[in-house]
Amino acid sequence: MPTPLRASPTSTAPSPLPQRILVVENSRTHARLIGEAIEQKLNLPVLYAATLAEARTALERHPDWFMVVTSLVLADGSHDEVVEFFLSRQLPTVVVSGVYDDGLREQVLRRQVVDYVLKNTPGSIDYLVWLVQRLERNRRIAALVVDDSRSARQHAAALLSMYGFRVIEAADGEAGLAMLDANPDIRLAIVDQEMPGMKGHEFTRRLRARHARDHLAIIGISGTSDGSLVPRFLKSGANDFLHKPFSREEFFCRVSQNIDQLELIGTLQDLATRDFLTGLPNRRHFLAECHALLPNTLGRQQSVTAAIIDIDHFKHINDTYGHEAGDVALKAVAQAIARHSGTQDLVARFGGEEFCALVPYLGESESVEYFESLRAQIEALEVDVGGQTLRMTVSIGVFRTRFPGQTLNHLLSEADRRLYLAKAGGRNRVVSSG
Template identity: 40%
Template structure:
């Protein structure tokens, strides 16, 4: 397995200070990366030598006042910093030379759209950090070449000699997002492997790119029909390989974002009611099978109508957003925090011991009560009432009903309390 660091620092080497500052500002604003700008080779070397800097990527101009383009590229490569070339000139000879050096990519300074492409490329490389990829090929040299190319783009790379080795790796690492497979392998062909993988992994969760050097013109269609996302005929260029990989990873990311937005409440960022019931029923079934502790809490803002009537609905929205953010910080990723309706929040928790549930939710209640919320020109405090069903029942609806009864008891007994 090969992987890269999780650094968020980027080195930009550009002799035009005005262009460099514009690119730096765009990257920092749009991608939340830290950019160090150098306008000369000497300045770039000083930045790299500074032990506080851990650059995951370099963007290099090839025209500098104190060095040739190749000299700059070679230097950052010796420091294990993969470079993107951002230059105003590019010919076939230079292109071949740079690809042999194992650069990330090159972008020509042709027009304003070039900067947009550069930002998209940087975003892709940054997002690849920690993303798992699997290379399946019976040729050791081919596996090594493919793995090296993916590692340059910051993938965490696993290797398998054939399909029979690949399937157990996918079982061990179900979060693998990219699989590159040759077709002509002993034991199990790439086509057979693709077909088997699609029994368990959907196309919008795992991208498969098939490879083959055969003269059979139907092989690409066979791969696609068996579930591959894409296909490349051997031999292919490094540039084409990266274009296909980036395109497929971008597509997976877009689909993930669409799914995520469809599962979230637009105001609070919490999960919505539809997602809560969809996932909650699955989690309840798993909890009952595995004898796992599960609880559901209903949380309601006390006198929320008064907040809206006194301060306006915009203030009420800010209260809901602040509350949602606080709850997301407090609970785990494995918990489901959902905007159930209006000012009511439903929280599903797993593996939380019954004797600690009251302590945890009472702590949540206390923290909310003592927190001052900024609603624009004013700051206010709110309280919440919480009702909890502390054990798994026959259905999700039954658990919610019990939590709702406990919430009602908290309300009629004075509010700002937890009942279970």
């Protein structure tokens, strides 16, 4: 059987998304409160303007604008002129107001404004920070709308687009399933009940069988008054349900709460599976992934290479530079390992100053070259620790096999034995089974 092609460890990074936020407010104090909260909590760049003229100058000076937070009370523009000024430039716009006015609020929200926020209410700054963060993250999420009514589908899609999502539409359940298969970055599905061929709750059931709750949020929608529909959707796997007609604000709140839940689950999973210091997978996750990969690869008589990587004289680094410098060293080595790894490789921090790797499909000479290259990259690192330059080396024990039935414990034990030989042989070297 031919050896599968290995994926390159490097890939072309996507173009960075615009990050700059414009805060337009005639009160310099309130503008600073908003801007500094965004900068401190989200690390996004904020610029300020007190008038439409200043806003125009700022927008012309910098091309990479993400969104605008603006007051409606400016010296050189009416409410309508302020809103039109930013919407005509296709900038996501959040309006803040010092006075609660139902008529004004309804008038503003009839436009493509993201939200209308009262500036002087308790928690308004925190809400604005959350809103900016939510919109910034939404740009990396795809959402699916499944509805046979073109107008209803386009309405939901337009709302999701306003909130930053990349939207994919489908007119029925079968098309929706195909779209999900073709777009693995879909994390949200809005599903109507009344569709030809496959009802919404049945589509939801089939969808949930393919995608777990920690990967995809499903919101059912319907205009029917059938009281049994909500539990049918929820029991079929939906996270939430909306009755038509729904308001823009209710739609946004429901969508945002469900996406927040997905991200919270993802955070908890990261805490359970990733090393808190280096960001690499932890020992438990590494072992679980290896137990899944190993029999599948060896069963096809393909090679697997195990390696244990240990930072040389790590205690000396801690004793000489301090434990904070030791943490910096661990992070630098972890980043080098992550950059060197291909998409099929499994790597982890195994504990202390020790790292582990399981790499499929390397030939005999390739396995040595692979880890020799990693050793050289780490040796070349120059790490700044309190104004001093820290350099370090690693010793690597490598064991390669292609025999079915070999256990992970055997591979790691053999790699560990070769690591001992690398240490005994003078460190800063790779010792391999060949």
